[in-house]
Amino acid sequence: MGNENKSIHEFDLNLICELHAGMERQGPGSPEMTIKALSFLDNLNKFSRVADLGCGTGGQTMVLAQNITGNITGVDFSPGFINTFNDNAKKLNLQERVNGIVGSMESLSFQKEGFDLIWSEGAIASIGFEKGLNYWKDFLKTDGYIAVTYESWFTDERPVEIEKWWVDNVPEISTIGHNISIMQKAGYSLVAAFTLPEKCWTDNYFIPREAAGKALLKKYAGNKTVEAFIANMKHEAELYSKYKQYYGYVFYIGKKI
Numbered sequence: 378m379g380n381e382n383k384s385i386h387e388f389d390l391n392l393i394c395e396l397h398a399g400m401e402r403q404g405p406g407s408p409e410m411t412i413k414a415l416s417f418l419d420n421l422n423k424f425s426r427v428a429d430l431g432c433g434t435g436g437q438t439m440v441l442a443q444n445i446t447g448n449i450t451g452v453d454f455s456p457g458f459i460n461t462f463n464d465n466a467k468k469l470n471l472q473e474r475v476n477g478i479v480g481s482m483e484s485l486s487f488q489k490e491g492f493d494l495i496w497s498e499g500a501i502a503s504i505g506f507e508k509g510l511n512y513w514k515d516f517l518k519t520d521g522y523i524a525v526t527y528e529s530w531f532t533d534e535r536p537v538e539i540e541k542w543w544v545d546n547v548p549e550i551s552t553i554g555h556n557i558s559i560m561q562k563a564g565y566s567l568v569a570a571f572t573l574p575e576k577c578w579t580d581n582y583f584i585p586r587e588a589a590g591k592a593l594l595k596k597y598a599g600n601k602t603v604e605a606f607i608a609n610m611k612h613e614a615e616l617y618s619k620y621k622q623y624y625g626y627v628f629y630i631g632k633k634i
């Protein structure tokens with residue numbers, strides 16, 4: 378199999394983290410879309426408890442914190458990301474309300490029914506959409522919200538090349554309608570679902586990632602593993618440009634019944 382067709386799971390996690398460590402975000406998104414998602418939620422106040430699962434270095438967490446008054450705990454399994462997250466919180470003087478901890482989103486060490494809101498941008502695929510919605514629900518209060526972005530098909534049919542690439546990377550990937558029905562079956566009422574604009578992928582993710590990739594290639598000049606990894610990332614961006622009418626990230630917002 379050519380390196381460009383490898384799935385992300387075949388690359389070293391440390392390399393993936395090193396590429397993304399200096400970036401503001403580790404996946405597609407934008408402050409505007411985080412704020413838009415937040416605009417659908419009510420009843421949040423200074424006593425609200427929020428978890429941001431798969432928070433990365435906290436690009437979206439800091440935006441959340443600047444737009445709500447409650448306490449936010451970020452969880453990510455990368456210690457490097459969490460260090461940057463806590464540094465960022467301090468720089469913005471948010472450290473009293475925003476704390477990052479190293480942990481797995483698949484085994485949360487929080488008290489059940491303790492959160493008013495669970496947020497997760499670009500990370501639920503790691504546990505699985507259905508599994509994540511079901512497992513995380515136990516940690517939400519009744520009437521608490523969930524807001525996640527997740528890779529979704531826009532059409533019922535797709536060209537084989539892009540279908541195969543996504544099924545290798547996110548086997549559960551499905552259409553928006555199906556994902557909404559999964560959310561409802563998991564015990565949430567649908568509050569909103571909207572698609573992230575193209576610039577969330579290009580300007581805010583692929584372009585900074587390409588620059589980070591160039592720096593990595595320079596640092597590890599001649600290293601075949603790094604070269605193969607960066608070629609794979611480039612291929613992913615090319616696929617997006619070719620097939621973006623077929624898929625994208627969708628914000629799914631639900632309320633625990």
Ligand SMILES: C[S@@+](CC[C@H](N)C(=O)[O-])C[C@H]1O[C@@H](n2cnc3c(N)ncnc32)[C@H](O)[C@@H]1O
Pocket residue numbers: 401402403404405406430431432433434435436437452453454455458480481482483497498499500503504
């Ligand atoms: C695509 S990035 C998104 C990061 C950030 N939310 C954003 O939108 O910029 C996915 C994040 O989830 C984290 N992650 C993946 N699987 C995880 C798991 N099982 N437990 C905790 N964090 C995980 C990764 O380390 C990474 O930071």
